[in-house]
Amino acid sequence: xxxxxxxxxxxxxxxxxxxxxxxxxxxxxxxxxxxxxxxxxxxxxxxxxxxxxxxxxxxxxxxxxxxxxxxxxxxxxxxxxxxxxxxxxxxxxxxxxxxxxxxxxxxxxxxxxxxxxxxxxxxxxxxxxxxxxxxxxxxxxxxxxxxxxxxxxxxxxxxxxxxxxxxxxxxxxxxxxxxxxxxxxxxxxxxxxxxxxxxxxxxxxxxxxxxxxxxxxxxxxxxxxxxxxxxxxx
Amino acid sequence: xxxxxxxxxxxxxxxxxxxxxxxxxxxxxxxxxxxxxxxxxxxxxxxxxxxxxxxxxxxxxxxxxxxxxxxxxxxxxxxxxxxxxxxxxxxxxxxxxxxxxxxxxxxxxxxxxxxxxxxxxxxxx
Numbered sequence: 484x485x486x487x488x489x490x491x492x493x494x495x496x497x498x499x500x501x502x503x504x505x506x507x508x509x510x511x512x513x514x515x516x517x518x519x520x521x522x523x524x525x526x527x528x529x530x531x532x533x534x535x536x537x538x539x540x541x542x543x544x545x546x547x548x549x550x551x552x553x554x555x556x557x558x559x560x561x562x563x564x565x566x567x568x569x570x571x572x573x574x575x576x577x578x579x580x581x582x583x584x585x586x587x588x589x590x591x592x593x594x595x596x597x598x599x600x601x602x603x604x605x606x607x608x609x610x611x612x613x614x615x616x617x618x619x620x621x622x623x624x625x626x627x628x629x630x631x632x633x634x635x636x637x638x639x640x641x642x643x644x645x646x647x648x649x650x651x652x653x654x655x656x657x658x659x660x661x662x663x664x665x666x667x668x669x670x671x672x673x674x675x676x677x678x679x680x681x682x683x684x685x686x687x688x689x690x691x692x693x694x695x696x697x698x699x700x701x702x703x704x705x706x707x708x709x710x711x712x713x714x715x716x717x
Numbered sequence: 718x719x720x721x722x723x724x725x726x727x728x729x730x731x732x733x734x735x736x737x738x739x740x741x742x743x744x745x746x747x748x749x750x751x752x753x754x755x756x757x758x759x760x761x762x763x764x765x766x767x768x769x770x771x772x773x774x775x776x777x778x779x780x781x782x783x784x785x786x787x788x789x790x791x792x793x794x795x796x797x798x799x800x801x802x803x804x805x806x807x808x809x810x811x812x813x814x815x816x817x818x819x820x821x822x823x824x825x826x827x828x829x830x831x832x833x834x835x836x837x838x839x840x841x842x
Contacts, residue, residue, distance in 0.1 A: 510775060510802050513824065514734065516823075517731065517734050517823040518731065518733045519824075520824040521733075521734055521738050521741065521827075522733070522737055525737050525740055525741050564824055
């Protein structure tokens, strides 16, 4: 095996290791969150019970002084459990990408996953990616392995994050003659920003089936080869 | 709270989670027994068959789906609701094929769990 082949194999092993460890930790995180959620739930149950008993005693038994404060804190804990659960879910899905043997990718699902994962990175530049709902009947499965699709989407998102700040980037999916497209629509307020520099990997050097990106006046367009088995949506 | 005449077994190796869940069910009139591993679960089911088992899929040692197979083989009338995590829903789906009543993803909403328990106890599926 030549050096390039060995490097590729090593990269696959490394990605598999990172994926396995991350997936395992996300399972643990879910258990941690489940314990916090049930503990907060039990506190809430007991709080309600104490209020009920206080009401039943017609005021002879004094209610808990910090009832409302505790209720607010419990609600905050539940919100954070939900937030943590969504983050853990995204990380888990990312961790399982390297072990996917699939040759096709659901672009809507991959784009949603990417934006959930890079939300914080984008927020640092006050950028928000908004995925437009689109037409559910449109095909959305690309003939492209999930990791490659995710890296292509990330490549464009990263280029935009580096070039823009303080704006909303709408992301729309559709079809064109050349295949399935994901359009990152540039905001008008971004017109005076530095030009978006796409990564070198989009110069067409990764084989005929690779996604390709082109910079247009108002958008960056990623084109994916369509999956022949998905004529009317996945 | 109206007391439910159900015999429920909770199986999960996360002790804090399962004991707290048991306490919350108790406050809602649902008495439950708790065990922390698959072998104990099968023993409990054999000694005093419950109506319902709430079973975590990711148990150490004997896995949840093995426990499910054991329950389905020896006690087909016992309904089993599986608990899975995000990313392991395929275990939940596999469990449904093996005869589980339903599956839920952790962290879980206790009201939704009780709805599913009520459906299972009523034999709606």
